[in-house]
Amino acid sequence: MATIDREVAARVVLQQCLHARLQVKPQDEDSDAEWVEVQRGMVVYVCFFKGSTKDLIPKMVSSLLNVKLSESDSGKHVSITELPGDVLIVPQATLGGKSKGRCMQYHSNAGKELGMELYALLIAQCQKELEAHPEWSESGTVLHYGTYGNRQVLKLDTNGPYTHLLEF
Numbered sequence: 001m002a003t004i005d006r007e008v009a010a011r012v013v014l015q016q017c018l019h020a021r022l023q024v025k026p027q028d029e030d031s032d033a034e035w036v037e038v039q040r041g042m043v044v045y046v047c048f049f050k051g052s053t054k055d056l057i058p059k060m061v062s063s064l065l066n067v068k069l070s071e072s073d074s075g076k077h078v079s080i081t082e083l084p085g086d087v088l089i090v091p092q093a094t095l096g097g098k099s100k101g102r103c104m105q106y107h108s109n110a111g112k113e114l115g116m117e118l119y120a121l122l123i124a125q126c127q128k129e130l131e132a133h134p135e136w137s138e139s140g141t142v143l144h145y146g147t148y149g150n151r152q153v154l155k156l157d158t159n160g161p162y163t164h165l166l167e168f
Helices: 054-066 110-131
Strands: 009-015 019-025 035-036 041-048 086-091 098-100 103-105 143-145 153-157 163-167
Touching: 009 054, 009 153, 019 086, 019 143, 035 086, 035 143, 041 110, 054 110, 086 110, 110 143
Parallel strands: 041 086, 086 143
Antiparallel strands: 009 041, 009 163, 019 035, 019 153, 098 103
C-alpha cells in the first residue's frame, strides 16, 4: 500500500454515489437523530495518521476536487466540480487499521485533537475551493460532512463499486 521511501500521512477512499445519507448526531433522550443527505456526487472517507500536518491539506483538497472520478451523462469521467456534484466527507478512523492476529489495531492514527483539527481544515478548504467554481456553486450542489469522533451511520446508493484509494 504505502511506498517504501515515505510515510503515509493520510488515507482517503473516494466513492462515486447517486445518493447518500449520513447520521451526524445520534438520537438521545432529548432529540431525534440528525442526518445530512447528498445526491449524485462523491463520498470521501478520510483518515489522518501520526505525523500529519496542516501543510498536507491543500494537496489533499486539490487531488480530491480535481480527480476525474465522476461519470458525466455522456460517459466521460470528470471532476466533481465539472459534473457538478455533491460532496460528502466522512471521517473514517478504520482506514488506519492494521490487522494483528484476529484484531484490528489503530496505533498509527493521528491523535483525536490533531485529527479533529486537520478534518476541520480539510472541510473548510474544500468548501472554499468548491465555492470558487461557478459551475459548482451556482448549480445548487452541496458539501456535507460527518461528525469527527462519532460512529458514522451511512446509507449509500451507487451505480457500481467505483471506489478509489488515495494516500498522501
